Amino acid sequence: DAGVTQSPTHLIKTRGQQVTLRCSPKSGHDTVSWYQQALGQGPQFIFQYYEEEERQRGNFPDRFSGHQFPNYSSELNVNALLLGDSALYLCASSLAGVKYEQYFGPGTRLTVT
Amino acid sequence: AQSVTQLDSQVPVFEEAPVELRCNYSSSVSVYLFWYVQYPNQGLQLLLKYLSGSTLVKGINGFEAEFNKSQTSFHLRKPSVHISDTAEYFCAVSGTGFQKLVFGTGTRLLVSP
Numbered sequence: 001d002a003g004v005t006q007s008p009t010h011l012i013k014t015r016g017q018q019v020t021l022r023c024s025p026k027s028g029h030d031t032v033s034w035y036q037q038a039l040g041q042g043p044q045f046i047f048q049y050y051e052e053e054e055r056q057r058g059n060f061p062d063r064f065s066g067h068q069f070p071n072y073s074s075e076l077n078v079n080a081l082l083l084g085d086s087a088l089y090l091c092a093s094s095l096a097g098v099k100y101e102q103y104f105g106p107g108t109r110l111t112v113t
Numbered sequence: 114a115q116s117v118t119q120l121d122s123q124v125p126v127f128e129e130a131p132v133e134l135r136c137n138y139s140s141s142v143s144v145y146l147f148w149y150v151q152y153p154n155q156g157l158q159l160l161l162k163y164l165s166g167s168t169l170v171k172g173i174n175g176f177e178a179e180f181n182k183s184q185t186s187f188h189l190r191k192p193s194v195h196i197s198d199t200a201e202y203f204c205a206v207s208g209t210g211f212q213k214l215v216f217g218t219g220t221r222l223l224v225s226p
Contacts, residue, residue: 042216100145104156
């Protein structure tokens with residue numbers, strides 16, 4: 001049973017560029033959440049997708065957007081990259097009816113230069 | 114809104130010694146509480162969770178935590194640590210509604226021989 005997978009593992013972008021990160025949830029899960037973990041910090045909630053819609057959003061600007069596909073996989077898009085967007089981006093999947101069990105992927109390390 | 118405070122940024126300990134990692138939370142509503150572990154260059158792994166019932170929760174790898182509602186604490190303990198326990202530990206809280214997790218800033222556990 002495959003767990004949560006994320007791609008790519010590492011990514012280097014230049015300020016002002018756009019980036020797309022991908023996440024495949026654990027088999028059977030229908031909800032995907034995205035978190036940003038800056039160096040030396042705890043993860044911060046970006047948003048959550050369920051039934052292809054954004055269900056809840058954290059305190060992140062509109063430059064951060066997402067999408068969920070019919071197969072429950074998800075993308076995180078960040079436009080107009082800033083140096084401060086450099087972080088580990090974590091995807092977590094869960095089952096909507098089970099509110100307390102989130103499984104995290106290994107993350108995508110984004111470096112903005 | 115919820116918040117989490119992890120009082121120690123780093124805890125050094127010798128192998129086979131006991132350890133306690135402290136976590137305090139703030140919330141105006143009922144919460145679920147979690148401890149996650151993050152090994153270098155990896156995602157987050159759930160150690161244990163408190164949902165309801167017994168205030169002493171046992172998790173994986175010999176860890177346990179005690180929920181104290183009056184002190185709004187959820188401290189993590191292990192009676193005898195191993196070198197392999199060296200990692201970053203995050204305490205997290207969520208409301209009983211949406212699954213958004215709010216994390217503390219983490220405690221680095223350093224186990225030396």
